[in-house]
Amino acid sequence: MPSMVNNWQPPAGLLDAVGGQPVSAAATSAMAAAAHAWADPKALHHAGRQAGALLAAARSSLAQSLSAAAGTKIGADEIYFTPSVREAQALALAGYPGALVMSAVETTTLLDLGTSHPRSQLVGVDPLGRIDPAEFHLAAAGKALAALQLANTEVGTCQPVAQVATADANLPILMDASQGLGRIPLPDGWSILTAGACDWAGPAGVAILVIRRGVHWVPPLNSGNGLLGGFTDIPGAVGAATALAELVYEQATSSEQAFAKIDLLRAGIANKISDVEVLGDPVWRLPHILTFSVLYVSGEALVIELDRRGFAVASGSACVADEARPSHVLAAMGAYTGGNIRISLPLGCTTETVVDFLDVLPDAVAAVRADI
Amino acid sequence: MDTHIWLDERGTRCPLPIIALNRVAMEHPAGTVIALISDDPAAKFDVPAWCRLKNATLLSESAPADGGGLVFTVQLNAARASS
Known part of the structure; x- marks a missing residue:
């Protein structure tokens, strides 16, 4: 089969793919082709049946991609669509009124909603951002649900989900992937x-909530047919399915390439910048994410300076994020939180982009440091 | 105890308290004790991290007598990394 990598052509200098990953060409075409699917997929008339068929095909395709990623069969009927990950997480938690155990580096949605129960418990992380399975196991006693992410989206560190599942076979795990x-x-x-x-x-505005068969969870807003609360964005679901199929098909290649680029960045940043801390697990991590903290600069100033020099990056520093407190993830790791930059490679990111970034970074840091 | 330096950074925000701490650290020998007072919410995380990265010891962290912020008592060690 021909490579589909050409579907991913990110804009020059884009190193902020979390929340800014451009929609793939194939997904854009698929959504345009499905734009006529406006009808209620449960309706019995022709337009409804047409919409229903498209939605069913999207769910079946997503089920296949998920099965390939999980190495086990996941059925189309286990997939629910929601407008966002936050809403998917809120719905998942709504099915579990009891106490929760979760890592201290889960999303703010899970931390905000999941800690409302008085017996809910957070488990801290090591300096790389990982929980200790033995400590998690102790905290899991008597809990209704565990929340443990596949990997942290800020520093990339993977969590030992399988180990936790083995130790607590009867405790359902909500895994943010x-x-x-x-x-x-x-x-x-x-x-x-x-x-x-x-x-x-895929498109923004489509997320999935997957509930494995046999898991005791009552849909809080069930409207039948695997639809949660109202109409599904069918062109969006089609685009999501197309994009995931494409990525899962290319996973080995694109992940390996991204992994090597982040290795290059980790080494380059540590060598070229003084007083810098490169964070997260260097090996057991997401392929495309890297966070580092630069001492004696504000994250905001560095983001702006890098933007001026043609690179879009993110920062989780208190001086940037619209909050009074610094990133809960960096704080839990005991990392330096100021001057923080997160790089997330978009799909199709070239080695040139990464090398150019490493060329520009020392001057950008020097300029910001000189300015204070 | 060695020289005790009082550094009042109340009202400044990240990265200024850490820059001030580092500036004073550069000018003084190992053994020096610096008391940094800061009301920046990031200082609670960044002062311990700076100590770890720059080979200094965080001796104590306490609320000042007059309320606002935190007082961090930091001792500089020998063989601190430069800059």
Whole structure:
């Protein structure tokens, strides 16, 4: 089969793919072709049946991609569509009114909603950002649900989900697979999965909530046919399915390439910049994400300076994020939180882009440091 | 105890408290104790991280007598990394 890598042509200098991954060419075409699917997929008339067939095909394609990523059969009827990962997570939690155990580096949605129960418990992480399975196991006693991410979207570190699942076979695990689904294999043992299509070059506004068969979870907004609360964005679901199929098909190649580029960046940044801390696990991590903290600069100033020099990056520093507190992830790791930059490679990112970034970074840091 | 330097960085925000701490650290020998007072929410995380990265010891962290912010007492060690 011909390579589909050409479907991913990110804009020059884009190194902020989390939330900014351009939609793949194939997904864009598929969505345009499905634009006529406006009808209620449950309706019995012709337009309804047509919409229903497209939605069924999208779910079946997503089920195939998920099965390939998980190495086990996942049925189309286990997939629900939601407008965002946050909503998928909120719905997942709504099915579990009891106490939760979760890592201290889960999404803010899970941390905000999941800690409302008085007996809910957070498990801290090591300096690389990983929980200790033994400590998690102790905290899991008597809990209704565990939340443990596939990998952290800020620093890339993978979590030992399979180990936790083995130690607590009867405890359902809600695994947020944001940024990981399609890029790394899914571990065994999770019960509920959330992920958003914009992470895998599908459209924003479509996310999936996967509930494994046999898991005791009551849909809080069930409207039948695997549809949660209202009409599904059918062209969006088609685009999401197309993009995930494409990424899962290319996973080995694109992930290997991204992994090597991040290796190059990790080494280059540590060599070229003084007083810098490169964060997260260097090996057991997402292929395309890297976070580092530069001492004596503000993250905001560095983001702006890099933008001026043609590179789009993100920062989780308190001085940038619209919050009074620094990133809960970096704080939990005991990392330096100021001057923080996150790089996330878009699909199709070239080695040239990464090499050019490494050329520009020392001057950008020097300029910002000189300015203070 | 060695020289005790008082550094009042109340009202400044990340990265200024750490820049101030580093500037004073550069000008003083190992053994020096610096008391940094800061009301930047990031200081609680960044002062310990700076100590780890720059071979200094965080001796204590406490609320100042007059309320606002935190006082971090930091001792500089020998063989600190440069800059």
